[in-house]
Amino acid sequence: MINKTNINKVLKKINTEEVNLSVAKVKLSKMEDLEDAVGTAAMMQDAFEEAYDDAQVLVIKASDIIRFDWSDAITEAEGALQELEVAFKELGVDEPSEVKQYRKQIEELENERVIADKKLDGIGK
Numbered sequence: 368m369i370n371k372t373n374i375n376k377v378l379k380k381i382n383t384e385e386v387n388l389s390v391a392k393v394k395l396s397k398m399e400d401l402e403d404a405v406g407t408a409a410m411m412q413d414a415f416e417e418a419y420d421d422a423q424v425l426v427i428k429a430s431d432i433i434r435f436d437w438s439d440a441i442t443e444a445e446g447a448l449q450e451l452e453v454a455f456k457e458l459g460v461d462e463p464s465e466v467k468q469y470r471k472q473i474e475e476l477e478n479e480r481v482i483a484d485k486k487l488d489g490i491g492k
Contacts, residue, residue: 429487437480444473 448470455462 426487426490429483433480433484433487437476437483441473441477441480444469444476448473 448466451466452462455466
């Protein structure tokens with residue numbers, strides 16, 4: 368015959384095991400959440416490093432354009448303008464209005480180059 372005390376003991380043990388199993392499930396769930404969060408943070412670190420490397424390549428490229436290509440083109444334009452001014456002076460003729468427009472454009476391009484150089488210096492600050 369099954370006695371009530373034995374049934375209560377069995378039920379109490381089953382309830383305790385269910386509670387322990389629930390606690391274990393919660394612990395596992397929280398551990399998985401932690402693992403996911405740490406994994407995501409590590410992936411974001413890798414993504415940042417890749418983006419940072421890409422950005423450095425672009426900054427170097429922009430710097431080279433400003434300091435070499437753009438600057439050299441302006442210097443070449445200024446030299447051609449000076450040669451043209453000398454030629455007009457030697458010929459004793461007035462400069463055409465286009466020459467004045469080119470002079471102004473060269474000045475504007477130089478100003479823009481200086482601004483671009485300052486912008487480049489400000490990247491990442």
